[in-house]
Amino acid sequence: MGYTLNFNLIWRHFDxxxxxxxxxxxxxxxxxxxxxVIGLVLAVWYVSAGRVVRGIIASYVEFIRNVPxxxxxxxxxxxxxxxxxxxxxxxxxxxxxxxxxxxxxxVEVFRSGLxxxxxxxxxxxxxxxxxxxxxxxxxxxxxxxxITLPALSNTFISLFKDTxxxxxxxxxxxxxxxxxxxxxxxxIVEVYLVVTAMYLVTGYALLFALRxxxxxxxxxx
Amino acid sequence: xxxTSDNSPALLDIAEVSKSFGSVEVLRSVSLKVAKGEVVAxxxxxxxxxxxxxxxxxxxxxxxxxxxxxxxxxVGFRDGGxxxxxxxxxxxxxxxxxxxxxxxxxxxxxxxxxxxxMLGLTKVRGKSSGEARSIADHWLGRVGLAHKADxxxxxxxxxxxxxxxxxxxxAMEPKIxxxxxxxxxxxxxxxxxxLAVVKSLAEDGMTMVMVTHEMAFARDASSRIVFMADGxxxxxxxxxxxxxxxxTNERLRxxxxxxxxxxx
Numbered sequence: 067m068g069y070t071l072n073f074n075l076i077w078r079h080f081d082x083x084x085x086x087x088x089x090x091x092x093x094x095x096x097x098x099x100x101x102x103v104i105g106l107v108l109a110v111w112y113v114s115a116g117r118v119v120r121g122i123i124a125s126y127v128e129f130i131r132n133v134p135x136x137x138x139x140x141x142x143x144x145x146x147x148x149x150x151x152x153x154x155x156x157x158x159x160x161x162x163x164x165x166x167x168x169x170x171x172x173v174e175v176f177r178s179g180l181x182x183x184x185x186x187x188x189x190x191x192x193x194x195x196x197x198x199x200x201x202x203x204x205x206x207x208x209x210x211x212x213i214t215l216p217a218l219s220n221t222f223i224s225l226f227k228d229t230x231x232x233x234x235x236x237x238x239x240x241x242x243x244x245x246x247x248x249x250x251x252x253x254i255v256e257v258y259l260v261v262t263a264m265y266l267v268t269g270y271a272l273l274f275a276l277r278x279x280x281x282x283x284x285x286x287x
Numbered sequence: 288x289x290x291t292s293d294n295s296p297a298l299l300d301i302a303e304v305s306k307s308f309g310s311v312e313v314l315r316s317v318s319l320k321v322a323k324g325e326v327v328a329x330x331x332x333x334x335x336x337x338x339x340x341x342x343x344x345x346x347x348x349x350x351x352x353x354x355x356x357x358x359x360x361x362v363g364f365r366d367g368g369x370x371x372x373x374x375x376x377x378x379x380x381x382x383x384x385x386x387x388x389x390x391x392x393x394x395x396x397x398x399x400x401x402x403x404x405m406l407g408l409t410k411v412r413g414k415s416s417g418e419a420r421s422i423a424d425h426w427l428g429r430v431g432l433a434h435k436a437d438x439x440x441x442x443x444x445x446x447x448x449x450x451x452x453x454x455x456x457x458a459m460e461p462k463i464x465x466x467x468x469x470x471x472x473x474x475x476x477x478x479x480x481x482l483a484v485v486k487s488l489a490e491d492g493m494t495m496v497m498v499t500h501e502m503a504f505a506r507d508a509s510s511r512i513v514f515m516a517d518g519x520x521x522x523x524x525x526x527x528x529x530x531x532x533x534x535t536n537e538r539l540r541x542x543x544x545x546x547x548x549x550x551x
Contacts (some may be wrong), residue, residue, distance in 0.1 A: 186393035194407035195383025209395040287399045
């Protein structure tokens with residue numbers, strides 16, 4: 067006895083998936099924007115700090131990298147409000163979690179980027195009389211960006227996929243939309259086929275767009 | 288050993304500078320005075336401390352004892368007895384008074400040729416970007432690259448990059464220009480165009496200290512040659528004297544002999 071594919075029910079509820087996809091993108095964009103700020107500040111701090119600060123930043127990175135994202139999401143959404151008196155929506159909670167999560171990965175990306183800036187360029191910046199801050203802003207960061215942009219793109223793509231974890235706290239993003247349709251129509255194969263295709267196509271489109279940005283940045287003048 | 292050729296006050300005064308990397312003594316009580324308008328070439332075998340000495344002059348490297356003064360002002364340490372390192376802000380201001388051209392060009396890859404020159408002019412000299420651009424254009428013209436003003440370093444040949452490097456340094460109107468083996472990374476056919484620029488700067492009266500392996504150029508373009516060996520100044524004098532084949536300085540004779548042998 068065969069299973070007959072029937073996509074009609076999926077198309078009827080497609081607005082759930084489309085809206086979910088847009089929300090997934092929104093979550094990823096806001097999270098990485100905050101994550102970039104966290105990552106940049108901590109990476110710059112790290113490379114110029116003493117042992118204690120380095121230790122603290124390294125602990126944060128190690129902690130985040132060794133704890134599953136889904137656990138962090140539970141901790142922040144269910145755990146934190148019971149300890150501190152703070153009310154926030156599931157969506158806010160998830161964005162905060164994903165920002166802190168991506169921040170930890172980006173600290174590493176930016177730190178290795180900063181350390182990869184050739185010594186000679188820093189010397190050249192010193193030689194024309196730039197102060198340390200000017201060297202950071204006008205020499206080290208621009209060069210670091212060229213080095214780290216591909217890694218930054220990859221981080222963004224995987225962050226976009228990570229937004230699916232938000233479904234566990236009922237944030238109505240793409241995976242949550244898929245679950246909703248599954249529960250209400252029982253077309254499990256069809257809905258996950260469609261959603262897989264949506265993640266895939268969006269991921270590729272993002273990658274393509276980001277590669278264009280990288281190329282533009284390399285040749286911008 | 289007498290190091291100045293005349294009585295004019297030294298623009299650059301290096302006095303008994305010593306420096307060690309761990310247990311290796313790279314500079315041993317080096318003294319050298321350079322007068323305004325002089326072109327001094329530093330030659331010597333690799334590992335003799337030439338580049339380190341040059342990098343001490345604009346404090347890219349610190350040194351352990353002695354003093355380096357430009358126009359009477361100590362470069363890396365505060366004036367007065369205590370050896371206290373200058374603040375980063377002071378160091379930056381001091382470094383702006385010396386220009387440096389590097390063996391590896393070290394252009395900023397994200398900036399155009401003009402942008403490389405303009406950065407110091409706008410951020411350090413406080414010029415408007417319009418002013419900075421016209422200064423950049425002037426110097427790019429001087430080094431024969433007016434048509435490359437808007438090219439990125441990656442789009443330039445080594446010789447062209449190095450000429451931008453020179454323009455970037457001299458556009459800041461430094462009191463003294465430091466050249467660190469600026470042709471060593473170039474293909475032989477590109478060396479000439481870079482040396483021609485240096486020569487024209489010398490004719491303008493730019494004070495220069497250059498570490499070089501180009502003996503013929505050192506002979507033709509410099510007013511004095513310093514021969515360094517084992518971290519110390521081993522010989523110093525007019526090119527004709529230092530490069531004379533019949534020198535009694537054993538180390539210098541060995542160095543020159545090896546050099547002549549490699550050239551023919």
